[in-house]
Amino acid sequence: MTEKVKVRIDGEVIAATAGQTILEVARTNNKYIPALCYMEGLSTVGACRLCMVEVSGVSRLLPACTTPVQEGLAVATTSPQLESYRKIALELLFAERNHVCAVCVSSGHCELQTLAQEHGVTSVRYPYSYPRLPVDMTHPRFVLDHNRCVLCSRCVRTCAEVEGAHVWELAGRGIGSRLVSELQRPWGEATSCTSCGKCVQACPTGAMAEKGWGVEEMTKRRAAVSRLTSMREGE
Amino acid sequence: MTTGVVTALPRVDDQDLTDRIIGDHVGRPGALLGILEELQDANRHKYLPMETLEYVAVRTGIPQAQVYSVATFFTLFNLDPQGVHTVAICRGTACHTRGSRALLQRVKLQLGVGEAVDAAGKTTMTTADRRFTIRTVACFGQCALAPVVEVDHAIRGHVKEQVLIREVETLRKGGAR
Amino acid sequence: MDKARIGTCWLDGCAGCHMSLLDTDEGIIAILRKADIVFGPLVDAQEWPEGVDVALVEGAVSSQDDLKLAQTVRSRSRIVVALGDCAVTGNVPSMRNGIPTRKLLERIYVEGATVCPGVPTDGVPGLLKQAEPLHSAIKVDVHVPGCPPKANAILMVLGDLLEGREPDLGSKLRFG
Structure with missing residues (x-):
């Protein structure tokens, strides 16, 4: 049974289905809410905090990707406060790792870079942490550069939910969190990896890439991963 | 699968x-x-x-x-062998302001271990003879007793440097026979 | 009306941002109608002059000399523009920041040397511990990222500043 509800997004009344998230409803109605850890077809985790929205009657901000809609819900997708928080979130992502766009395979096709540009991030107000991070080149076809990882876990979820191999997880906690394959084995030695490359396609930045591309050359086929899950829904 | x-x-x-x-x-x-x-x-x-x-x-x-x-x-889990005795020093805000950094440095000197961060980004140091492990804790939730140190699962409050050193020394001699 | 004074300099960068400035082609003529370039690689002046209106600074702050020049620029200029990714984010020069300076120098000048191994000390400025964005050393008024920033972005920013407007890069904002 699908219950129909009416919600307001930026003042416009929109018909939605109960159980849908604010972000899903917004995207299907061409209302833009920025997000980095959200990817169509994957479960939601609310990790990046870019999709925070104002919901009337709720004093705190809520992540649009994990908040289900209810009858009468009124959402503001943008405000000076939200914009300032989104900028802070983006700047902190840049400060946390070594994102050097100039020498990145994904420059020009990177979701983090695009979001920063769209939100008018002209510089990072926080001190960079310049962590020393490894680059895993052990896989014959793919490369994992921790310097560019934003810990969105899209690769983790793609591998677990779409491919079913669950090679990846986030290990550790806080600033020490790292993406790991299996028991922190080099990617090339992970026996559960099927080398399907879906994690690479799902990655929003240049953290995961195919080998052999130069700066600005790595484009991702994210929609292909999302399409796989939408085709399965009918089964 | x-x-x-x-x-x-x-x-x-x-x-x-x-x-x-x-x-x-x-x-x-x-x-x-x-x-x-x-x-x-x-x-x-x-x-x-x-x-x-x-x-x-x-x-x-x-x-x-x-x-x-x-x-x-979970900081509860260790991926490296632990010492026979464990000294856990609280590095929470209250304990920090009451001198827990000095306690940590002092015990490290006493037992002769350097700084070490394990694979999980946790600060734990174990002596070469595996008699002692020193670790830091984010907060014991006993801030009124700051600085707090846990020695072999017993919580000590208002810890003074000399008292801690003596206690560690007793444990060290105790096992030496 | 007095002409405005523009100064340009580069710290730890590759000169690419200055190349982009030259790429403004005839656009620079319009700028020069309103302003003089009083310091920079294209100008004879040996010292950053007093009373500069707009300073374009390329490159990260990486050495003692960079730091000194940045401070001089700040004290003698009204508006400081961090030009390009190195000045804005640290960019490529900052990729050394995880490595201790000592190790870095030895790797390059001792292990990597085929002739005369040894870390040079005479006549070269000391390296700072880390290559940092300009705003970590001095107050920066305008950030123009890009590697390099596109010529039309530089033109727009200079045009706005000379007209007394606060520049808004808008869709010209670009990292990398």
Whole structure:
């Protein structure tokens, strides 16, 4: 049974289905809410905090990707406060790792870079942490550069939910969190990896890439991963 | 599919005990935490060797990465062998303002260990003879007693440098015979 | 009306941002109608002059000399523009920041040397511990990222500043 509800997004009344998230409803109605850890077809985790929205009657901000809609819900997708928080979130992502766009395979096709540009991030107000991070080149076809990882876990979820191999997880906690394959084995030695490359396609930045591309050359086929899950829904 | 490829079981020290512990928990929600906790407790050096983590993954069908993720997220779990005695120094705000950094430095000097951060980004230092492990704790929740130090699972409040040194020295001599 | 005074300099950068400035082609003529370039690689002046209106600074702050020049620029200029990714984010020069300076110098000048191994000390400025964005050393008024920033972005920013407007890069904002 699908219950129909009416919600307001930026003042416009929109018909939605109960159980849908604010972000899903917004995207299907061409209302833009920025997000980095959200990817169509994957479960939601609310990790990046870019999709925070104002919901009337709720004093705190809520992540649009994990908040289900209810009858009468009124959402503001943008405000000076939200914009300032989104900028802070983006700047902190840049400060946390070594994102050097100039020498990145994904420059020009990177979701983090695009979001920063769209939100008018002209510089990072926080001190960079310049962590020393490894680059895993052990896989014959793919490369994992921790310097560019934003810990969105899209690769983790793609591998677990779409491919079913669950090679990846986030290990550790806080600033020490790292993406790991299996028991922190080099990617090339992970026996559960099927080398399907879906994690690479799902990655929003240049953290995961195919080998052999130069700066600005790595484009991702994210929609292909999302399409796989939408085709399965009918089964 | 939970495990990608059928792997040969890794060797663990006490397979019967390990199997029993896994058997006691498996199938229940949140089983992994209980399994890891008991396995660490059963280990002579109070840690979870990689072989154990892999064994748990194969036996329970939980992906290896997930087992590793849980084992590294909780500071309770150790991935390296621990000393016979443990000195845990609180580095929370209250304890910091009451001089816990000096306590940490002093004990490190006394036991002759350097700074070490393990794979999970946790500060733990174990002496070469595995008699002592020094670790830091984010907060014991006993801020009124700051600075707080836990020595072999006994919480000490209002710890003074000299008192801590004497206590550690007693433990050191105690085991030396 | 007095002409405005523009100064340009580069710290730890590759000169690419200055190349982009030259790429403004005839656009620079319109700028020069309103302003003089009083310091920079294209100008003879040996010292950053007093009373500069707009300073374009390329490159990260990486050495003692960079730091000194940045401070001089700040004290003698009204508006300081961090030009390009190195000045804005640290960019490529900052990729050394995880490595201790000592190790870095030895790797390059001792292990990597085929002739005369040894870390040079005479006549070269000391390296700072880390290559940092300009705003970590001095107050920066305008950030123009890009590697390099496109010529039309530089023109727009200079045009706005000379007209007394606060520049808004808008869709010209670009990292990398």
